Amino acid sequence: MLLQFQGMMAEYERALIIERSRRGKAFRARSGMVNVLGGAPYGFRHIRRSDVCEARYEIVEDEAQVVREMFRRYSDEQASIGELARWLTGEGIPTRTGKDRWDRAVIRAMLRNPAYVGRAEFLKTGTTDRRPAINRQARLQGRSVSRHHAKFDRPKDEWITIAVPAIINEATFEQAERRLVDNRRFAARNTKEPSLLMGLAACSCCGYAYYRTSTRTAKRKIYYYRCLGSDDYRYPQGRVCDNKPVRADYLDDVVWTHITALLADPALVQNELDRRLTDMRATNPATSERARLERDLTRAAKAIERLVQAYQEDLSPSTSSAPACPICAPNRTASRPPSTRSKKSSSAPNAWSSATASPCETTPF
Numbered sequence: 001m002l003l004q005f006q007g008m009m010a011e012y013e014r015a016l017i018i019e020r021s022r023r024g025k026a027f028r029a030r031s032g033m034v035n036v037l038g039g040a041p042y043g044f045r046h047i048r049r050s051d052v053c054e055a056r057y058e059i060v061e062d063e064a065q066v067v068r069e070m071f072r073r074y075s076d077e078q079a080s081i082g083e084l085a086r087w088l089t090g091e092g093i094p095t096r097t098g099k100d101r102w103d104r105a106v107i108r109a110m111l112r113n114p115a116y117v118g119r120a121e122f123l124k125t126g127t128t129d130r131r132p133a134i135n136r137q138a139r140l141q142g143r144s145v146s147r148h149h150a151k152f153d154r155p156k157d158e159w160i161t162i163a164v165p166a167i168i169n170e171a172t173f174e175q176a177e178r179r180l181v182d183n184r185r186f187a188a189r190n191t192k193e194p195s196l197l198m199g200l201a202a203c204s205c206c207g208y209a210y211y212r213t214s215t216r217t218a219k220r221k222i223y224y225y226r227c228l229g230s231d232d233y234r235y236p237q238g239r240v241c242d243n244k245p246v247r248a249d250y251l252d253d254v255v256w257t258h259i260t261a262l263l264a265d266p267a268l269v270q271n272e273l274d275r276r277l278t279d280m281r282a283t284n285p286a287t288s289e290r291a292r293l294e295r296d297l298t299r300a301a302k303a304i305e306r307l308v309q310a311y312q313e314d315l316s317p318s319t320s321s322a323p324a325c326p327i328c329a330p331n332r333t334a335s336r337p338p339s340t341r342s343k344k345s346s347s348a349p350n351a352w353s354s355a356t357a358s359p360c361e362t363t364p365f
């Protein structure tokens with residue numbers, strides 16, 4: 001019981017520490033302190049806090065020149081993000097993590113980062129209970145549920161701005177921002193017809209996802225699903241998978257026929273639901289964590305109930321000859337009949353004095 005109570009207190013203290021840390025970070029961010037931010041983005045160096053100065057971002061001049069040129073090409077010359085990636089890779093400029101190939105997603109994130117105009121933002125994202133779609137690593141490890149929680153973008157009015165040195169001017173950044181918004185609005189994918197397995201199919205050879213692509217013949221447009229691992233241009237040593245693209249209409253048809261046949265059998269559907277439920281219970285860490293917390297909550301509620309009961313009977317250690325924890329003697333307090341103060345004064349000291357050897361005597365309570 002003592003261990004359970006200590007466990008309960010540890011949980012409570014853990015929650016307190018997390019909350020204090022979150023509040024402390026938000027407070028430091030509002031005070032303009034850079035040390036709440038993660039690693040500095042490309043173009044900056046994070047100088048740690050010392051005895052003589054606070055933590056700060058410092059501009060790395062040769063990287064800053066690359067950032068300025070990237071924004072100039074994107075905003076003034078209307079270069080595409082793919083062209084920027086090819087230019088940076090072609091020039092042999094290493095990325096922040098030392099890679100020699102620039103990913104388009106990295107460049108897109110850089111073009112959206114307001115730190116380059118002197119506004120590093122804190123609390124841009126938050127986490128949800130939802131699990132994101134699994135990635136290649138999870139597929140190769142045979143997992144069906146992601147280990148991480150999905151993130152969401154917080155509204156801009158919740159962001160906390162921290163001033164850092166600017167690398168580019170506001171006008172260039174706004175121009176780039178407008179182009180990114182337009183790209184999203186007029187993206188070709190917004191006008192495409194959806195197909196059944198978009199975002200669902202993955203390659204069993206290499207674990208990469210299949211994306212949909214198309215070719216146009218004289219008569220019509222034909223859609224294909226293609227393995228991400230089979231594209232030469234994505235990898236330094238060329239393709240990592242030899243799987244051929246597959247016609248989208250053929251594959252959709254095969255899968256759809258199979259699914260409708262399966263759905264026609266209710267027993268099969270029930271079995272599958274049961275299997276998935278068992279899998280989720282076993283693999284989802286949130287479920288087991290919740291079960292553990294519920295158990296702790298029940299234990300804590302019972303402990304509180306016993307405490308209240310003990311105090312109601314006025315059995316506080318200060319009035320007894322031998323101080324002890326009422327939680328450690330649940331049976332003694334539970335088995336004792338309800339008594340008045342005068343009755344208890346004769347029986348209680350004996351009951352508590354038997355607990356002098358209780359380990360609770362050393363516990364601050």
Ligand SMILES: [Zn+2]
Nearest residue numbers: 203206227241
């Ligand atoms: Zn593949």
